[in-house]
Amino acid sequence: VADNMKKYGGFIPGIRPGQRTAEELDRVITRLTLPGSLYLATLAILPFLALGVAGVPFPFAGATLLIVVGVGLETMKQIESQMMQRHYEGFLRR
Incomplete structure (x- = not known):
């Protein structure tokens, strides 16, 4: 690296x-x-x-918890990305 x-x-x-x-x-x-x-x-x-x-x-095994946590984190990243995009919408749009 x-x-x-x-x-x-x-x-x-x-x-x-x-x-x-x-x-x-x-x-x-x-x-x-x-x-x-x-x-x-x-x-x-x-x-x-x-x-x-x-x-x-x-009812949730360890692997299920890992998947749920991973999906939750990814969803939060996507939401944050969308919010940032809306914040800079005037800058990106011509």
Whole structure:
């Protein structure tokens, strides 16, 4: 990724292109991986905890929750995009 960024002129502000960029990207990816994996594990275990602790049958499995969350996030992005487009409508229209 760092090589492609360097090749196409991309950069991270405050970070020199090349090896330093690769190290920064590796650091950021490493920091994001643990919280993301904990979040996914929580979603996968949540139905079993709801059934075991509260005795409440939880009709959604972990994969279903992931799909619902993904669709919800994508819907929010689409709505935000539409709102931004309407905000700049006068600028885009001739």
